[in-house]
Every structure is written in structure tokens, then in C-alpha cells.
Amino acid sequence: MPLDIDTVTTLPCSLNSGTISTMTTPDKPEDNLKQNPAKALLISFSVGCLTFLIAGLATLAGILIDLRNDTLPRWTLIFLVGSAPLTLGVVYLLARRAIKPKDKAAQKEGEGED
DSSP states (O other), X not given: OOOOSTTEEEEEXXXXXXXXXXXXXXXXTTXXXXXXXXXXXXXXXXXXXXXXXXXXXXXXXXXXXXXXXXXXXXXXXXXXXHHHHHHHHHHHHHHHHXXXXXXXXXXXXXXXXX
């Protein structure tokens, strides 16, 4: 797996011969979705379940309203199509929240140097 140059630090590593070489390790792999597939999988799973839940609730609400008013496909289609922008907005917010802790940690490190 290739390493990003931005997420690599150089640490001293001693060898048996007494010489010092350098070893590269990634910075905070728990914050990087590329290097933590479990976190990426969890985010993908939660987004998929939330999408399914929103679409299911919109369909159920539409069918119930259509059955009461005897206008079968109208409200179901309106709610189903209307749930798409809502789902996209929620997915965007979840993705931003998953990436945001990395940005906050970088800002805290910058403030501590002053």
C-alpha cells in the first residue's frame, strides 16, 4: 500500500551494526480512512443503512397517505423522490463528520506551538 508523503514522519531506527537509519510510519492511522479500513467500512455501512431507512420510511408514509386518500401512486412517488435530497444531505454530513476529527487535531497541534 503506498504511503502519502503528507502523512509520513521520519523516526530514528537503530540497527545491530550501530548505524542509525530512518524508518517511515504514517501519522495517526486511526484518522486516515485509507489506512483504517474498519473505520471506512463502518462509515459506509452506517450511510447505507441510513439511506435504506430514509427511503423505507418515505415509501411507507407515502403508501399510508395514498391508501387513506385513495390516490395510490401519487404521495408514494412524491415522498420517495423528495427523500433523495434529504438522503444526500445526510450522507454529506456524515462524511464530513467522519473526516472532521483529523482537521481538529491538526488545528490543536498548530495552536500548541505558539
